[in-house]
Each structure stands twice: as C-alpha cells, then as structure tokens.
Amino acid sequence: MDTQTPTQPVARIEAPSSFWGLLRQKQWRQSLQLLGTKTAQLPVIRFFLSSITARLTALMALATAIMMVILIGSVTAHVSNGIFQKRLNIVLQDASLRTQSLQTSFDSLVVDSVGGVQDAAYTLISDQRDASAGAGGVGAMLLKDPHENRALAINEIIDPEQRSLITKNLRKAVQQEGGIHWQSVSLRNSQGDKVPGIVVGTRVVLPLVGNYETYLVYSLDYEQQTIYLVNQVLFLGTAVLLGVLTVLMAAVSYSILTPARRAAKAARKVSAGDFQIKLPVRGTDELAQLSQALNNMTTYLREQISDYEELSTLQQRFVSDVSHELRTPLATIRMAADLIYDERDQLSETNARSATILHRQVDRFDKMLADLIEISRIDASVAQLSLSEVDIASLVAGVVESNKALAESLGVEVKLETFGDTVAEVDSTRITRIAQNLVVNAIEFAESKPVQISVAGSATAVAFQVRDYGPGMTDMVAQHVFDRFYRADPSRKRTTGGTGLGLAISAEDAALHSGLLTVLSCPHQGSAFTLLLPRHQGEEIDDIPVQVENQDLVAARQLWANEHPEDIILSENLEESSLQVHQVRTDVPLGDEPIIGDEVLPRMPADLPPDILEATPAHPLPRLPENDSVIDIQGRIKNLESPGTEIPDNDAQGETS
Missing domain, CATH: 3.30.450 (Beta-Lactamase)
Known part of the structure; x- marks a missing residue:
C-alpha cells in the first residue's frame, strides 16, 4: 500500500473580531450584538436575568423610587414656594414701613x-x-x-x-x-x-x-x-422607606414565586431521571395548577418507564434467546453447506452456482448472528475486555491488507500513514473489528476515490482515522450512523453485505475502552471517522493527535452551510478544532442531584435497563466544539422500539455497516 499522504489545502477560519475591531470595520450591528453578549455574561447581569424575584423586586423598587422622587420634587417645590412667598410678603411690608419712616424723617x-x-x-x-x-x-x-x-x-x-x-x-x-x-x-x-x-x-x-x-x-x-x-428629612425618610419596601417586595415576590421555584427544581430532577417527586398543591391558582400538572406528568412518566422496562427486558431476552438458539441449527446448516460447497465441482453448473450462493449466505447469516449475540452481551452488560499492549498501526495495516482484494475490485487506492508511537493498551479483537468496519465502509463509499488512513499517537492517546472522499453525509444522516439497523439509503447496493449493526457495535467497543468514536462529514466532500483511545486504560485523554484534525473538511462544511444551512450544524468556534467528539461511557455515575447548569448532562435512575443506562450522552473533551458530533447513543433507545428505522434519501448517502 502507498503510504504517501494526499496533499490537501488547509483552510484557516478567522476568529470572530473583537468589539473594537468591529467598530473599526464599521460593523455597527455586529459590534452591538457582541457588546450585548459580553454584557450578558457579567455575573450581576446573569443573576438578574436568571431570577424573576430579582427582576420583579428591581422593577418595583425602581417604580417606587421614581414615584418618591416625583413626590419629593413636588413637595419641595410647594414648600419652597410657600416659604418664599410668605417671606417675601414680610420683607415687602417691612421695607414699606422702613421707606415711609425714612421719608418722614x-x-x-x-x-x-x-x-x-x-x-x-x-x-x-x-x-x-x-x-x-x-x-x-x-x-x-x-x-x-x-x-x-x-x-x-x-x-x-x-x-x-x-x-x-x-x-x-x-x-x-x-x-x-x-x-x-x-x-x-x-x-x-x-x-x-x-x-x-x-x-x-x-x-x-x-x-x-x-x-x-x-x-x-x-x-x-x-x-x-x-x-x-425639610429636604434632608424627605430624602432620609424616602431612603428608609424605599429600603423597607424593597425588602418587603423581595420577601413577597420570593414567597409568591416559591411554588414556581419548587416546580423548576422538580423539573430539573425529572430531566435528570428522578420521577419519584411529588409537589405539594395548595389552593387553586395558576401556580397550584402548575404543581398539579407536574405531579401528573411524573406519574405518567413513571408508568411509561415501567412499561418500557418490561418491553425492553422482553426484547433483550428475545434477541438473546433467539440468537443462541439459532447457533445449533446454523452449525448443522453450515456443515451441510460446506460439504456441498466442497463437492461443487462434481455438480452441474446450476447446482454449483446454487452451492456457492448457499455458502455465501450461510457466511453472512453467521456474521449476522455473531453481531446479534455481541449486541445482546453488550445490552446485558457482560461484555469484557482482554487487554494487552498492541501496536495500533500494525493492527490497522493487517486490516488494510486483508481488504486489499475488495479495494482493488472497486478501484479504490488505500493509503496508510503512521505518526509517532501508536502502542496502546486495548482489546485487539474489538479494535480489529472497529477497524474492519471503518475500512470496509470507506472502501465501499469511496466511489473509486482514494481512502486515507492515519494512525497517530500523542502523550495520552492513540487515534485511528479513516478518511474517504465519497458522497459524504448531511448532519441529519450523520447523527444516526451509529444507530442500530440504520440505513440512510436502503436501495444502495452493498458489496460485502451487512447487518446494520457494525457501526453500532463499534461505538459500543469504543465505549468499553473509554474511547471516542466520531464522524465529521460534508456532502460531496467525504467523511472522516475517527477512533480515539486512551494509551492506558483508566487514564484520561488530555491531548489529541493533530494529524487527525481535518481543517479542509471543516472549511468545506462551512462553505456548504452557506448554501445549504439545513444540512450542516456549524459549531460557534470552528477554528478551535476540526475533530468533533462525544465520549460514549458505560460507567456514568447515577443520582438524583439537580442539574446546576446547561453543561450538566441528564442522568438516568439506577433501576432502568442496562441499555438505557449506557445511553448517556458523553462529555466533550476540553477545547473541542460541541455541535458536530453524531454519536447520539440515546438514539439506540428508539431503535429498540423500531429496529428497521429508515429515513428518506438525502443529497448525500449515509455510511453504514
């Protein structure tokens, strides 16, 4: 295989301009928007915007202050005019008497x-x-x-x-x-x-x-x-009165909004998976109706979760039992098919062709059954890792060599390049399976264009990326490529066959290694599937090999989004990295703690089925944008209900296994 990297232009995306930079460019609207965004990030402003009590108290205090200022102004003016007029009359009377006395003298x-x-x-x-x-x-x-x-x-x-x-x-x-x-x-x-x-x-x-x-x-x-x-007395009294009124208004608004805060806290717990809440309902006003509606919702959700648990358990048991029961008749069928296939030279041309077809379909059936058994093991949380020190580059090279005939038959040139130390502590069988799925998919969807495979290592991670230049995918398609039995285009002719479980199992294998499996794609520009593994199990990934970042693909996505915004979901900070990842984790700690902010992810209660517990969206690594990932493992829950999910064909075809 050729190990030269195809030359590709790297697009540089400029960082957003600063406020003063926008002003110098006379971009008034953008500068005001940026100023408003930065102002909204101030702690005081964020607290003010996030608290109805604070806003209500501030508004009422401001209205009271305005009324008091108007009152003080009118009272002061009235008192001043009254005192001045009275004093003027006294002065004029005294002056008249003094003048008359002076003239008389x-x-x-x-x-x-x-x-x-x-x-x-x-x-x-x-x-x-x-x-x-x-x-x-x-x-x-x-x-x-x-x-x-x-x-x-x-x-x-x-x-x-x-x-x-x-x-x-x-x-x-x-x-x-x-x-x-x-x-x-x-x-x-x-x-x-x-x-x-x-x-x-x-x-x-x-x-x-x-x-x-x-x-x-x-x-x-x-x-x-x-x-x-008089003014001092008025201002001092107003200040004291305004302070007392502000405290009273804050206390009253806080008391009135207590049911709303309680409902918000309960809603956060529900979003985190705690459906055992029950709010007190007092009275018949709107807030009481809100509490009652939330109680009814949690009751309904508990019932639905209970039904779903039972259905999920039955589905898992059915898949596991059927898969294992099929192994015995399949072994018998395989033995018979192998005997017939070995004697095909002695058969007629028609029977020999039938024997060949039978042999291939039995192989395919065997692979499908193996995938189903592996999925059932994963769902039952019994999948185990057999760890050893493995050179990922050598492992990938073996996979590429084993698929050389397929690549040559489709006219695809596969190029492999290695950077740095690529030894990691992994389960070689599972990593080989991931590499096999990614390489075969890339070859099939390459459309006779080159496939670039990169294996690179950093201090804490080893990355393996398969980059093709085929039809690519829209984000709508890419968000489902790791779903079970998903096919973006069921009519596409496949060379190797498949169950629709390959990428789903690959995602689970990556999760077992505490790794990351991601895809970055653009219609008509191809796709880049990246597997990121920790060098040693139990260690966190602190850095990503720069060789697996695809600035050209990021730039292509931005250009495509300008004309087709419905196809691409761009990150806010594209210049930070082209590798968009979410970690798929199976050891997520569970609990009913309330969600504190937008960055806290929802957590499921401990009594849900294992496949739902594993369906926890992962934390993005530091310095990585948040949007372009398509590993939405929660989609697996939907697949349990409708395993044959399909979507209409889009401009670009999806990649599946």
Whole structure:
C-alpha cells in the first residue's frame, strides 16, 4: 500500500473580531450584538436575568423610587414656594414701613447746608439697616437718582460688597415707575456660603439735594436652612422607606414565586431521571395548577418507564434467546453447506452456482448472528475486555491488507500513514473489528476515490482515522450512523453485505475502552471517522493527535452551510478544532442531584435497563466544539422500539455497516 499522504489545502477560519475591531470595520450591528453578549455574561447581569424575584423586586423598587422622587420634587417645590412667598410678603411690608419712616424723617429734617443733609442721611440709613435686622435685613444703601438736575448733592451711601446686587433693571424700575420694587439676588453669609436674598428699592426725596434711591437688602438664609432641613428629612425618610419596601417586595415576590421555584427544581430532577417527586398543591391558582400538572406528568412518566422496562427486558431476552438458539441449527446448516460447497465441482453448473450462493449466505447469516449475540452481551452488560499492549498501526495495516482484494475490485487506492508511537493498551479483537468496519465502509463509499488512513499517537492517546472522499453525509444522516439497523439509503447496493449493526457495535467497543468514536462529514466532500483511545486504560485523554484534525473538511462544511444551512450544524468556534467528539461511557455515575447548569448532562435512575443506562450522552473533551458530533447513543433507545428505522434519501448517502 502507498503510504504517501494526499496533499490537501488547509483552510484557516478567522476568529470572530473583537468589539473594537468591529467598530473599526464599521460593523455597527455586529459590534452591538457582541457588546450585548459580553454584557450578558457579567455575573450581576446573569443573576438578574436568571431570577424573576430579582427582576420583579428591581422593577418595583425602581417604580417606587421614581414615584418618591416625583413626590419629593413636588413637595419641595410647594414648600419652597410657600416659604418664599410668605417671606417675601414680610420683607415687602417691612421695607414699606422702613421707606415711609425714612421719608418722614427726611421731611421733618431742618438743615441749611449739604453737610447737614449728608450727616442726617448717614444716620438715618444706618438706623434703618439696624432696624430691619429683625426682619432679616443685612444692608441699606442710598444712591443718587441720575435724573436729578439740582446742583447740590451728597455722597452716596453704599456697601461695596453689596453694590453689585443692585442691577440696572431694578434701578430703572425704581426711577421710572416709582413705588417699591424688589428682586431676588444671591448673597454670601458670614461663612462665605451663597444664600438667597431680596433687594427692595424705592425713591425718596431729600431736602436741598432732591431725589435719591434707597435700597434695603434682606437675607433668606434662615428660610434656606429650613428648606434644606425639610429636604434632608424627605430624602432620609424616602431612603428608609424605599429600603423597607424593597425588602418587603423581595420577601413577597420570593414567597409568591416559591411554588414556581419548587416546580423548576422538580423539573430539573425529572430531566435528570428522578420521577419519584411529588409537589405539594395548595389552593387553586395558576401556580397550584402548575404543581398539579407536574405531579401528573411524573406519574405518567413513571408508568411509561415501567412499561418500557418490561418491553425492553422482553426484547433483550428475545434477541438473546433467539440468537443462541439459532447457533445449533446454523452449525448443522453450515456443515451441510460446506460439504456441498466442497463437492461443487462434481455438480452441474446450476447446482454449483446454487452451492456457492448457499455458502455465501450461510457466511453472512453467521456474521449476522455473531453481531446479534455481541449486541445482546453488550445490552446485558457482560461484555469484557482482554487487554494487552498492541501496536495500533500494525493492527490497522493487517486490516488494510486483508481488504486489499475488495479495494482493488472497486478501484479504490488505500493509503496508510503512521505518526509517532501508536502502542496502546486495548482489546485487539474489538479494535480489529472497529477497524474492519471503518475500512470496509470507506472502501465501499469511496466511489473509486482514494481512502486515507492515519494512525497517530500523542502523550495520552492513540487515534485511528479513516478518511474517504465519497458522497459524504448531511448532519441529519450523520447523527444516526451509529444507530442500530440504520440505513440512510436502503436501495444502495452493498458489496460485502451487512447487518446494520457494525457501526453500532463499534461505538459500543469504543465505549468499553473509554474511547471516542466520531464522524465529521460534508456532502460531496467525504467523511472522516475517527477512533480515539486512551494509551492506558483508566487514564484520561488530555491531548489529541493533530494529524487527525481535518481543517479542509471543516472549511468545506462551512462553505456548504452557506448554501445549504439545513444540512450542516456549524459549531460557534470552528477554528478551535476540526475533530468533533462525544465520549460514549458505560460507567456514568447515577443520582438524583439537580442539574446546576446547561453543561450538566441528564442522568438516568439506577433501576432502568442496562441499555438505557449506557445511553448517556458523553462529555466533550476540553477545547473541542460541541455541535458536530453524531454519536447520539440515546438514539439506540428508539431503535429498540423500531429496529428497521429508515429515513428518506438525502443529497448525500449515509455510511453504514
């Protein structure tokens, strides 16, 4: 056999771009989707999204907080306006009295010089400032009316720090309209903090010098402190009330949703195989109806499981008994057929041809019976391994040599290549049977194209892969190739015959070795069947030989999925590995522990038949994508009920044994 590897282009699949990379590429929708995905992975967000109690409490707390903020805003505005209006009335009344008193004092003043008017003005303005202190007055100023044309004038009495409080608009109103006018201003108290204030202005007439303007400044510091105190009380009370309401809402929602949580926990146990649960039913509301419906469902499932156990036991017993009972008559038939076949040269041409056909069909019948007996042993959990150190490469080479005539008759070139140390602790008989099934299948489905066989070893594993370039399979077909009696295309002519049990038995043999048997296929691009075995029994497989990864097949699957998405189920991270595997295990620990997350696999109760106990989907190895595996051993359960399962022909034909 030729040991050269056919050159194949290796496709590289780029990893998904980062958020900033997508932004730089102006892929806005993809960047937002990626950002949303990463945000949803945050622990707080995941907890919020996974808990109805948390969402309900947060929503009610938010609604309560919004209502309280609106209430605080309206109360604060109402109180502030009320206090300000009341204070404004007091200030205007006080300012009116001070202005009248000041004008009366100026009218009764008897002076004969400007200096006397100046002294009197200082005294009166100072008195008014002191007198208004009881009403919150903090300043008084006297300014000359710019429209006064008299030649005589006195100096203006002003406070430099408060002079800027008197605006042009206020002075204009005082000068043109007369009367009392006011304006809100911002003052600074003794601590230097800004406080609200009011400036009240009016016009007065002084003897000898004419019209002047007087301005009184009032502080609202006390009122501002009152408003601050009210706001603090409101905010503190709101915070306490919101905290109490949040706790109460959380407690109420938690209590209300307790039946729903209990039902969810029971559903997880049911999915894990525990049908002995019974939920308490209190009341007649929707949650009580949910609990009652779940109780009814588990009761029905228990009854169905009990019926299925009985049916499965009868089916296993029937297959086992019939298989063993047929061995005796078959041995007699074989002896007679062998005698006739050995004497065929002495028979007529027609009888000789009949003797040859009889001999072949007896051989086929013998193989079918052997497969049925092996399946019955596996179902009865009595299959045993005879372990020894075996060179897998030499074993496979022997299988290839034994099928050389078949390959030549079909025009198929078989190429074998070995990488590294391929010695492993295995049962040589079972591994030979697996290799025989895979090689014969590949030759039959190769359609005169080459078949590449690779045997490679790593530190903890030995892998054997058979790669053909035939019609390939869709994922719908590939998911059933390890099912018993499955044929994707029953009309296909087979060269070697078969029972439809070859790949199913191979999967079971791989399981007995704690190994992996997988298939990766693409329509019109062929298939790659890979057997991965631990180098030593009882050890875990930590690495996979890179020689059995098929990047070209992965790339072909991606291209095919673009045009035929119904045929291919692509993994999310194709670039990680092209080897898609599930481990088939027979020693799965059983129990009724609740499922904690999506990665925890369902487990069956211990009282189910052995074939169901073995039908546990396996854990994928680290760093391997999850989707492209087709070893769905749970499909064997369906095959017990309908052993002749077939599906319509697809674009690509399935491979069976």
